[in-house]
Each structure stands twice: as structure tokens, then as C-alpha cells.
Amino acid sequence: MTDTVTFLHHPTSQPCRAVHQLMLETGVPFEEVIVNLMDGENETEEFKTTYNPTGQVPILVDGDFTLWESAAIGSYLAERFELPGNWLGRDMRQRARIQQYSHFHSTMLRRGAGAFFYTRFAECIWGPRDYSAEIAMGRYMLAESMPILETWLEARSHLCGDEISFADLLAFHEFVSHEAGAIIPSDEWARFPRTRAWFERLQQRPQARAVSGMIMEVGAMRRAGHMIPMTRRTSLAKGTAVKPGLPG
């Protein structure tokens, strides 16, 4: 089999950027395919049947093997390309700690993305409506998650230890989106000085900047009040509060 994998993604997606950065940091050979999330390419039956029944990205294709879920992709890449142990764990305890984080992430910090999505994007899709309940839910998940990150960062320099790991990339790219959307005000950040310092350290990594350009541009456009044409019909199945009955 060839050693080049195919990476289906979109740079506005936080989990996509985390995997993308992991591959750039470690030199995984890949070809990229941008999936047009903005117009719901990922929501077509063809896409769901071929790649992922949930319609989510990122997706990795390695020969006849197709894999989705960013955390599963990270672990797979670590085995497949024997990535340096810091990224997905050097021993079973560290691997478990990073997996623990990835699940905490999916159900806590990741769902804070609703604060960004419903503040900055929902209007582009469904027009001006009252999104305050969805935004409140996202802010609630952020408020539940950030003190936990802060506590961890009191004891160590990164989320799962004193080396950077894939857990840091997953978390970091949530905050990149919040930064792009100016979602977390400075007085809120002031309550989490270690998390802020960690975030700013990670921002300095060239590969972090390499994958974050588009979301920062899109965020700046939205903050300036420009609309972005988007026709995707459904809300996100995770990361944001799915709301039954939101207009299609």
C-alpha cells in the first residue's frame, strides 16, 4: 500500500484543524480534499454513504480503509506512521490519559463551539432569529470546561503532561475559533491565566498558524458584519446543541 493518506477536511472545522496540524507537525504524507461544508456537500446521501453516515469531517482514507472521528484518526496515525510518543502517548497510562481527554473534549469543551457557531454563523444560514438559547448552551459548556483546563495547567505545562500532545491540539483549535469570533471577552480570559498563557504559547507554533488562517479571516469578516453565503441545511450533530425542529 502507498504511504500517502487522503485527508478530507475543512479549515473552519476545529477537529479538522487539530488533525491537520498533527499531520504537519509530524510529517505524515497526505493529500488533502476540501469538503464544502459551507454548502452542505457533507450532508448529501452520497457523501454519507461513501464516507461517514454522520456527515462529519475530518475523514481519513488509507487505501481501502476509511476512518472518521478526529480522536480515532489521531490514534490511528500514531500507530500507522509511528509518530513520536508525545503526540498520542509514550506508554499505556499516557495513551489512556490522552484518550480520557479526547472524550472529555467531545462532550464538554467541544460543545462550547456552539457559542461561536450560533453567534457568528447561524445568521448566515437561517437568517436573523433568536439564537440566545443555543449561545447560552455553548457558553455554559465553555464555563464548565475552562476551570477544569485551568486546574490541569496548574500542575503541568500541557493538558496531559509536560509535553505537547494531540489533546492540546484538540483543545487549542476550539479556542482558535473563539478567538476568531471574539467569543471570550478579556475579563473572562483573565480568570484563566494559565489557560491563556498555554493558548498563546501554542499560537506561536508555525503549524498552528498554517492551519488557522482561513478561520481567522472568516471570523474577521463576520465581526465586521459581512455575511457569508452558506446553504448547509442542518445544524451540527455535535460541538453545538442540536435542536430538533430548527428550520431546514
Place this chain on the structure above:
Amino acid sequence: MTDTVTFLHHPTSQPCRAVHQLMLETGVPFEEVIVNLMDGENETEEFKTTYNPTGQVPILVDGDFTLWESAAIGSYLAERFELPGNWLGRDMRQRARIQQYSHFHSTMLRRGAGAFFYTRFAECIWGPRDYSAEIAMGRYMLAESMPILETWLEARSHLCGDEISFADLLAFHEFVSHEAGAIIPSDEWARFPRTRAWFERLQQRPQARAVSGMIMEVGAMRRAGHMIPMTRRTSLAKGTAVKPGLPG
């Protein structure tokens, strides 16, 4: 180090039962500690500081190593006790497939638990109120998840292949709770015959029955209209729709 681990759990928790069954199926040596979820023992600051800042179970303690998140515990046990490969994967693709499922699970099927929780338990905690929005959210997540399981079970006998894996246990115990609460009516089940057959096959396993007795009893009590005294103050941070501002 000793080979006996400590397992903190509660038998009404679906992820706890999945880990419990895994340990019984594979003969992992463990001592159990029941955490009194009903009265919110897991929500005390002492518990959160000692074990898990999210207050969730299951938790595994192995000497000086404390781990939470059921999927991370499963993977850790597989390495720690060299469990048979079917449970967490025989090769890197199978391991990745099971991890993929565990993340799909956390963000999709697991959140269907709200249908059970808000139908059968919420009233015991907060009294009679209108929980229809929370129940609708749980049912929505179930309705999104079940067709995907059905499709997978068209191609193979278990969720991640033709052998039972930890993915099956995670999913199975969600349906055990729905069964206990009579949440999924028979005409709904009729649309998912392969999933139903898979569920009934798994029900036959002695270790499945061994860990499910209490939830079936509690479910029967609630279906008969008996109240169960519960004083836990917060909603669940996952598996159900967290609602900011629900009365404490």
C-alpha cells in the same frame, strides 16, 4: 504493583455497566466501590478533586493512577491486562474502528439517554415539571443514531465487525436503560430489526444480565409509578442535554 484495580461505579449508569461487563467477561481482577449517584456523592468537591473534576463515573484506580471516561478505561484495561483482541481491537484498524465508535457513541447514541433520564428520573429529583424539550432532544439523538447502527448491522454481526467488542457493550447498555424505562415502543423497534436482534443476542450473555439487574428493577418501579428518592442537584453533563438554569 498489585494486579487488582478499584472500580468506582453505579449500576444505573450505562457506561459503568459497559466497563463492569467488560471486566467480568475478561476476568479483570477488581474491587468495586459503589458511588452514590442518587444522592450526588459524585458531585461533592471532595469527590471531584480526588477522582474526576466532571464528577462522572466510571472511574478506575490502578495504584497511583486514576482514570475516568469509559472508553479510555476500556483501552487501558486492554493494554494493562492484555485482554483478548476482540474487545478493543486485534490490529490498528480494528482499534481505530472501535475508537471511532466510542466517539460516535459519546456524541450521538449516548445523548439519547436523555429520553430515559427525563422520562423516568427527572421528576424524582425536581418534581413534576414539563420535561418535554429534554425528552424530545433525547429522542432526537436516538432517532439520529439508530438508523446508523442498523446500517452497520446489515453488513456485520456486531457494531465493529463479526466479533463482540467493547463498542457493543457501550451501545448495548444504552438500550438496556431504554428497555428498563420502556422508552422505545415496539413499532419503533420494528423499524430496526437487525439492531433489535443484536440487542436480544447480547441480552443472553450471563455477564450482561449480571450487571443489569438493578436498572431493570428501578425501571420497573418507575413504570409502576413509584417515586425513587434522589437528591442529586445537577443534571448530567453528557448523555443528556445539559440545560443551564435547571433548578438546583
